[in-house]
Amino acid sequence: MFDHVGIRVSDHEASVRFYDTVLATLELRRTTEEEDFAEWGDFGVTPATADSAVTRRLHVAFFAPARELVDEFWRVATDAGYRSDGDPGPRPEYSPEYYGAFLLDPDGNSVEAVNHADAKETGALDHLWLRTRDVAAAKRFYETIAPFARLRVEDRGPERVQMAMASGSFSYLQGEPTENVHIAFAASDNATVDAFHASATSAGYRDNGAPGERRVYHEGYYGAFVLDPDGHNIEVVNHNR
Secondary structure, eight states, rough: EEEEEEEESHHHHHHHHHHHHHHHTOOOOOOOOEETTTEEEEEEEEEEOSSSOOSSEEEEEEOOSSSHHHHHHHHHHHHHOOOOEEEEEEEETTTOOOOEEEEOTTSOOOOEEOOSSSSOOOTEEEEEEEEESSSSHHHHHHHHHHHHHHOOOEOOOEEEEEEEEOOEEEEEESSOOOOOOEEEEEEESSHHHHHHHHHHHHOOOEEEEOOOOOOOOOOOEEEEEEEEETEEEEEEEEOOO
């Protein structure tokens, strides 16, 4: 499952206002508030820097347990002046029960509230969609780390690969690449974190942080980081205390 997902933003205050507004309709309140970081459950934003650019062309969806909440998510945001990316309504092309509404955040990323047959916690991360120029390369990367991130890699044809989890999913689709996303997966022990990093780097993927405790986050935060073929920062983390 997702441990957390992070994006970089061009205007931190504007992005915090947007996500405060839209996620409150899904009963998801800000859980972390710092000068350069804000988090709502397992989703966070932090300012872009010279070394870490703004996140672009990401689609992120949050679960709504009722269609009325999907409607409210879209209505409150558009009433506040935020841009629609798709009115509330059924999307049978995804599944018979799929009901979603779409907005654009201040950096143009697509943000969705979705209701479907799979029950989740209100406001939980439901799925991500990212674009890539090389679907096959993305597939090979996630096949490499799948045992450690607890992923099931599903081939959806030459233009899409989907990674399914016990709760949630994410997909890479052919297109202009999504930029600068951080995705972290939960592990149950430090050895899994070590094995993830060793397997990925042995396969030639770029190290972005060796296994170890990151006390800057909290005592017992044990993570490791590698870059996927599109340069996204991929982590496996164990919260061991």
